[in-house]
Amino acid sequence: MKGPQATAVTLTINAVPRTLTIEPRVTLLDAIRDYAGLTGTKKGCDQGTCGACTVMVNGRRIDSCLTLAMMHESDAITTIEGIARGETLQPVQAAFIEHDGFQCGFCTPGQIVSAVAMLAEGHALSEDTVRTQMSGNICRCGCYPHIVDAILEAGKPA
Amino acid sequence: MNPFAFARADSVASALTAVHRTPHAQFIAGGTNILDLMKDDVEHPPILIDINALPLRAIEQRGDQLFIGALARMSDIAAHPLVQSAFPVISIALEESASPQLRNMASIGGNVLQRTRCPYFRDTATPCNKRNPGSGCGAIGGFNRMQAVLGTSDRCIATHASDVAVAFTALDAVVHIAHGSGTRTVPLTEFYREPGTTPQVENALAPGELIVGLAIPELAYGAHSTYVKARDRAQYEFALASAAVALDVQGGTIRAARIALGGVATVPWRARQAEALLAGAPATRASYERAAEAALHGARGQGQNDFKIPLAKRVVVRALEMVSA
Structure with a gap:
């Protein structure tokens, strides 16, 4: 999709700076997947409805499909590939496995990144707040009960 | 793209x-x-x-006004102590909008300028007088369940989609606008334009102008305010009908009220007749029901959206009961 207006943009994804040659119209989602090659972040609706493309920008969860890559040159971008610490799973990842928080798995990277950010936001945890605060992530397999259980467990004080 | x-x-x-x-x-x-x-x-x-990169993210007290910079994000405003204490209706309307991800992204200047969710506006294969003036309105006589019942015209019945603009409208917010030779201010109640014969003209912003912020004047009873939103899902859905209300009740009598409606009108809809009926009335359900009738005065359904008229009345009554409880 390179065109006449493609320019070099340096994005810092999972603490690694990458210089990509992209057009202004490339969304952050497409830059992450198609230019940086990090395909863990998923493209579902591409219109900010499903949350499959959730990433963190400077620690805040956003839908990467509704922002331009060029707008994030000085930001710290975290994708699902940057959530674990080496071979040690992030507690939300471990809890999703423990509670079987997925079926097809397509929404799972977005669910996990969103949940990690949600827990850092410091909401008082209950089933209601998890359902409310995770409303931006749709699961078409309908695994919500297990997703809620996983997030509640991951959010318990250690 | x-x-x-x-x-x-x-x-x-x-x-x-x-x-x-x-x-x-x-x-x-x-x-x-x-x-x-x-x-x-x-x-x-x-x-x-x-x-x-513009320095327009402040959320702060400026004299007797709460000033919100145009680039402040929805989530930052919703969580701000000044907003939560003085105008809970703003925080609630924001929390009831969109998703957490979108609230982290969307600026307040963009929120008040957001375009309608009318499916005909968004589908370039269909007629729409707002998108393509003179092409007709697909919603009139078409799929109109989500469309407006107040402020419509025979050219356009598209609903204004913002929740927080409804709260701002109830609170007499003022839009601060920068242009080539300075700045000007426009009350939000005069900012939006009903469709009339020119549905493509949605507000008072001229080409090249930039919203730099919104100012909310002090309101002594602003702490007694709330936002009630009825919708098809519990979260992450646009309003079928909503109400932003603030109420000053002293000894069982209403001294003053603010009411604005969302989800039912072509612009955030201030219900001044309803407010006038409440001033001096007893703080009772009967008063709230009279006010709700007045708030929907002149409402006209299109068939599939007729249900919004009784729904909006109930939403007004519930919101008034909540703030007077």
Whole structure:
């Protein structure tokens, strides 16, 4: 999709700076997947409805499909590939496995990144707040009960 | 998306200069509305000017007003102690809007300028007088369950989609606008334009102008305010009907009230007749029901959306009961 207006943009994804040659119209989602090659972040609706493309920008969860890559040159971008610490799973990842928080798995990277950010936001945890605060992530397999259980467990004080 | 050029502005002055340079240039802040519309080919600006570096993120007391910079994000405003204490209706309306991800992205200037969710506006294969003036209205006589019942015309029945603009309208918020030779202010109640014969004209903003912030004047009873939103899902859905209310009750008598409706009108809808009926009335359900009737005075359904009229009345009554409890 390179065109006449493609320019070099340096994005810092999972603490690694990458210089990509992209057009202004490339969304952050497409830059992450198609230019940086990090395909863990998923493209579902591409219109900010499903949350499959959730990433963190400077620690805040956003839908990467509704922002331009060029707008994030000085930001710290975290994708699902940057959530674990080496071979040690992030507690939300471990809890999703423990509670079987997925079926097809397509929404799972977005669910996990969103949940990690949600827990850092410091909401008082209950089933209601998890359902409310995770409303931006749709699961078409309908695994919500297990997703809620996983997030509640991951959010318990250690 | 069609190709476009991209530029960054680092000051209000440079943003205004840049937007004047190219006809049909547009600003981008959060991007959640403009990029969505560009993907659908409803909008096709030749250049986007990124204004995120502009110093317009303050949320602060300025004299007797609460000032919210145009680039403050929905989530930051909702969580701000000044907003939560003085005007809970703003926080609640924001928390009831969109999703957490979108609230982290969307600026308040963009929120109040967001375009309608009318499916005909967003589908370029269908007629729409707002998108393509003179082409007709697909919603009139078409799928109109989500459309407006107040402020409509025979050219357009599209609903205004913002929740927080309804709260701002109830609170007499004032829009601060920068232009080439200075700044001007417009009360939000005069900012929006009902469709009439020109549904493509949605507000008082002239080409090349930039919203720099919103000011909310002090309201002694602002702490007694709330937002009630009825919708098809519990979260992450646009309003079928909503009400922003504030109520000053002393010894069982209402001294003053503010009421605005969302989800049912072509612009955030201030219900001044209902407010006037409540002033001096007893704080009872009967008073609230009279006010709700007045708030929906003149409402006209299109068939599928007739249900919004009784629904909106119940939403008004519930909101008034909640703030007087």
